[in-house]
Amino acid sequence: xxxxxxxxxxxxxxxxxxxxxxxxxxxxxxxxxxxxxxxxxxxxxxxxxxxxxxxxxxxxxxxxxxxxxxxxxxxxxxxxxxxxxxxxxxxxxxxxxxxxxxxxxxxxxxxxxxxxxxxxxxxxxxxxxxxxxxxxxxxxxxxxxxxxxxxxxxxxxxxxxxxxxxxxxxxxxxxxxxxxxxxxxxx
Amino acid sequence: xxxxxxxxxxxxxxxxxxxxxxxxxxxxxxxxxxxxxxxxxxxxxxxxxxxxxxxxxxxxxxxxxxxxxxxxxxxxxxxxxxxxxxxxxxxxxxxxxxxxxxxxxxxxxxxxxxxxxxxxxxxxxxxxxxxx
Numbered sequence: 257x258x259x260x261x262x263x264x265x266x267x268x269x270x271x272x273x274x275x276x277x278x279x280x281x282x283x284x285x286x287x288x289x290x291x292x293x294x295x296x297x298x299x300x301x302x303x304x305x306x307x308x309x310x311x312x313x314x315x316x317x318x319x320x321x322x323x324x325x326x327x328x329x330x331x332x333x334x335x336x337x338x339x340x341x342x343x344x345x346x347x348x349x350x351x352x353x354x355x356x357x358x359x360x361x362x363x364x365x366x367x368x369x370x371x372x373x374x375x376x377x378x379x380x381x382x383x384x385x386x387x388x389x390x391x392x393x394x395x396x397x398x399x400x401x402x403x404x405x406x407x408x409x410x411x412x413x414x415x416x417x418x419x420x421x422x423x424x425x426x427x428x429x430x431x432x433x434x435x436x437x438x439x440x441x442x443x
Numbered sequence: 444x445x446x447x448x449x450x451x452x453x454x455x456x457x458x459x460x461x462x463x464x465x466x467x468x469x470x471x472x473x474x475x476x477x478x479x480x481x482x483x484x485x486x487x488x489x490x491x492x493x494x495x496x497x498x499x500x501x502x503x504x505x506x507x508x509x510x511x512x513x514x515x516x517x518x519x520x521x522x523x524x525x526x527x528x529x530x531x532x533x534x535x536x537x538x539x540x541x542x543x544x545x546x547x548x549x550x551x552x553x554x555x556x557x558x559x560x561x562x563x564x565x566x567x568x569x570x571x572x573x574x575x
Contacts, residue, residue: 275496275499278496279492279495279496282491282492282495282496283488283492286488286491286492287484287486287488290486290491291483291484291486305491308491309491309494309495309498312495313495313498313499316499316500317500378484379450380450380451380478380482381479381482381483381484383450384451384475384476384479387451403472403473403476404479404480406480431469431472435468435472438451438471438472438475
């Protein structure tokens with residue numbers, strides 16, 4: 257089953273309800289989805305993994321709706337960003353920012369990063385996540401897709417179901433915000 | 444690894460003292476994120492896939508029309524044969540003969556009807572729960 261293409265695995269999961277095939281799809285995409293959600297959630301690993309699990313469960317439920325001509329990773333991103341935005345809306349309603357609090361440096365040093373090189377790599381990732389966390393969730397998702405996933409504006413509009421004009425506005429204003437914040441960090 | 448020890452501050456320090464245009468500031472931002480993309484960690488699966496698979500809901504079986512086709516064909520043939528063999532007027536008379544001319548509703552009848560309905564509801568609930 258490891259050698260099957262993505263299309264075949266999707267077909268097996270939809271037609272035969274083959275959970276092993278779906279498991280292969282999860283294995284192939286878990287790293288990028290979890291990384292994206294970590295970036296968006298200010299590197300809160302537990303929250304990001306919970307949202308990633310929910311993303312794959314939703315994907316399994318809606319797999320029969322997936323258009324085989326579309327890109328599977330983009331479809332997964334769409335579900336993941338919806339999960340993230342849904343979580344933010346819930347949090348906003350409860351005014352509970354605890355979930356999106358960054359992890360302390362000493363915590364990060366213990367979690368997963370085994371060597372100095374890995375810790376240094378993690379440092380850049382976590383700092384960028386902290387930088388992005390200062391921007392409102394929808395704009396943050398747009399900037400993440402543009403700068404981190406290097407999607408085109410049209411792809412971002414499709415993934416987030418936003419009008420192209422809104423995406424462009426988010427990009428222009430988001431870039432300006434990021435530059436201001438970077439300058440502030442430098443000071 | 445070229446990015447060991449790289450932080451936002453160390454990256455930004457390369458540009459200190461330079462008057463950057465808005466386009467250059469955009470490029471600077473792109474470069475910073477490009478570095479992050481290059482060093483994006485590949486997360487090991489550990490038990491992630493297993494946890495997801497354990498949490499997957501059971502999908503309801505979808506009706507397969509091909510599988511039901513022989514049953515449907517058998518039913519049609521049966522109805523056709525029955526309509527040829529059985530006289531409809533005679534059949535109706537025989538069925539009506541079973542209907543009583545008067546119906547008496549006593550408390551015992553109501554009680555047994557209620558018990559029957561309760562038993563059927565319980566059976567339906569148990570069947571649904573067992574399937575879940």
